[in-house]
Amino acid sequence: xxxxxxxxxxxxxxxxxxxxxFLMGTLYSYYHWHSINALELILFxxxxxxxxxxxxxxxxxxxxxxxxxxxxxxxxxxxxxxxxLNIHLVGWLDFSFSLIAGVIGLYIVYKTGxxxxxxGIFSFAVGFFYAGGPKPINxxxxxxxxxxxxxxxxxxxxxxxxxxxxxxxxxxxxKFYGDALLSSLLTVFAISNLLLANNIADDKExxxxxxxxxxxxxxxSNSIFILKSLYMLGYLALACSVIIxxxxxxxxxxFLITPIVYxxxxxxxxxxxxxxxxxxxxxxxxxxxxxxxxxxxxxVLLNF
Numbered sequence: 001x002x003x004x005x006x007x008x009x010x011x012x013x014x015x016x017x018x019x020x021x022f023l024m025g026t027l028y029s030y031y032h033w034h035s036i037n038a039l040e041l042i043l044f045x046x047x048x049x050x051x052x053x054x055x056x057x058x059x060x061x062x063x064x065x066x067x068x069x070x071x072x073x074x075x076x077x078x079x080x081x082x083x084x085l086n087i088h089l090v091g092w093l094d095f096s097f098s099l100i101a102g103v104i105g106l107y108i109v110y111k112t113g114x115x116x117x118x119x120g121i122f123s124f125a126v127g128f129f130y131a132g133g134p135k136p137i138n139x140x141x142x143x144x145x146x147x148x149x150x151x152x153x154x155x156x157x158x159x160x161x162x163x164x165x166x167x168x169x170x171x172x173x174x175k176f177y178g179d180a181l182l183s184s185l186l187t188v189f190a191i192s193n194l195l196l197a198n199n200i201a202d203d204k205e206x207x208x209x210x211x212x213x214x215x216x217x218x219x220x221s222n223s224i225f226i227l228k229s230l231y232m233l234g235y236l237a238l239a240c241s242v243i244i245x246x247x248x249x250x251x252x253x254x255f256l257i258t259p260i261v262y263x264x265x266x267x268x269x270x271x272x273x274x275x276x277x278x279x280x281x282x283x284x285x286x287x288x289x290x291x292x293x294x295x296x297x298x299x300v301l302l303n304f
Contacts (some may be wrong), residue, residue: 005083009060009090009170010053013282016144017151018052020289024187025159027296028180033164040108040162047104048155051127054097059131059138061090066136066209079090098124104303109178112165115172119158126150143199155185183241186234186254190288195282201274224269231261231284239293241296258280261288 001009005153022045029035064080064087076206102124126146127170130137137143154246157180165171199206199213200223206213215223238254264280271277 001089002086005079005085007092008079008083009057009085011056011060014051014056014194015052016289017194018048018155020184020293021155021184021187022159023293024049024184024289024296025156025180026163027300028156028183028247029160029163031296031300033167033169035164035167037112037163039167040111041159043104043108044158044162047101047108048158050097050104051101051124054101055096055127055130057094057097061087061094062131063216066139078101098127108162108213108303112162115159115165116161117285119154119161123150123158136193139211139213141212141217144192144196144214147186147195148190152188153181153184156180156187176271179246182237183246185237187289187292189230189234190285193227193230194281194285196223196230196267197272197278198222198274200227201272201278220272224272227269228265231265234288239243247298248304250299250302250304251292251295253295253298254288257287257291 012089018281026036026041060079063077076256079085105120107118126137127150130143130146139147144291149289158176161172162182170176196214199215200220203213203215207216214226216228235258236246238251242249242251261284264284268280
């Protein structure tokens with residue numbers, strides 16, 4: 001398998017959806033507790049990337065397997081069919097990456113405690129059932145929720161926990177989890193919108209493949225309204241997080257990119273086509289998460 005095909009199979013371009021929440025969680029830990037556990041954090045980063053790649057391999061694998069009534073999708077769209085990949089090799093890659101990630105994860109659980117085990121089991125379950133099982137998540141109306149919540153919040157939360165589990169001031173109560181959720185909502189919604197936009201652009205193809213996504217139930221116009229609303233709610237959550245001190249004031253710099261996010265969103269919603277305008281939503285995710293990390297880093301560095 002050529003490296004370029006492998007990178008397409010694991011959807012390397014989408015890895016910002018996990019890397020930036022990881023960085024945000026690390027910055028949040030240092031901002032509030034001045035605590036970084038480097039070894040466990042590096043191991044988690046490796047396990048996270050491996051499992052993220054495994055999930056995307058699994059997604060492509062089951063999309064290929066389930067598209068039994070659509071040979072054109074297999075031959076012209078799915079990376080496995082387009083490149084004539086060995087389906088058994090793809091399956092073994094998926095299994096191997098998941099196994100290695102699981103072993104590393106269990107070691108980190110041994111070092112840090114049961115809360116990580118619970119978060120890890122949830123993440124693995126979502127990762128597997130996202131595309132696998134009798135009723136995959138990505139073929140139903142909850143894909144946007146699970147993708148945004150798991151990648152935008154749970155990865156962020158795990159990074160925070162790993163860095164602070166041994167801090168005497170860390171209390172795993174409702175406030176701990178609630179503060180983390182509020183401060184991550186812009187990222188959560190930006191990731192959710194990536195899948196929502198994908199489903200809006202693929203609405204006709206999804207129906208042909210038997211998928212009943214959120215767009216199928218709400219219709220394209222209502223789904224577009226939700227996409228726009230999620231961006232606004234995310235920025236509102238960011239402002240609230242800064243006001244109550246969860247995030248540094250420097251993160252208000254993230255509002256400087258709102259004209260670009262707005263322009264990209266309008267460009268997509270006026271003409272939602274996968275190959276032409278969907279990349280605008282990908283750019284939104286990259287721009288939002290990158291700006292969050294940079295502004296958060298400046299806030300930590302300048303203590304402002």
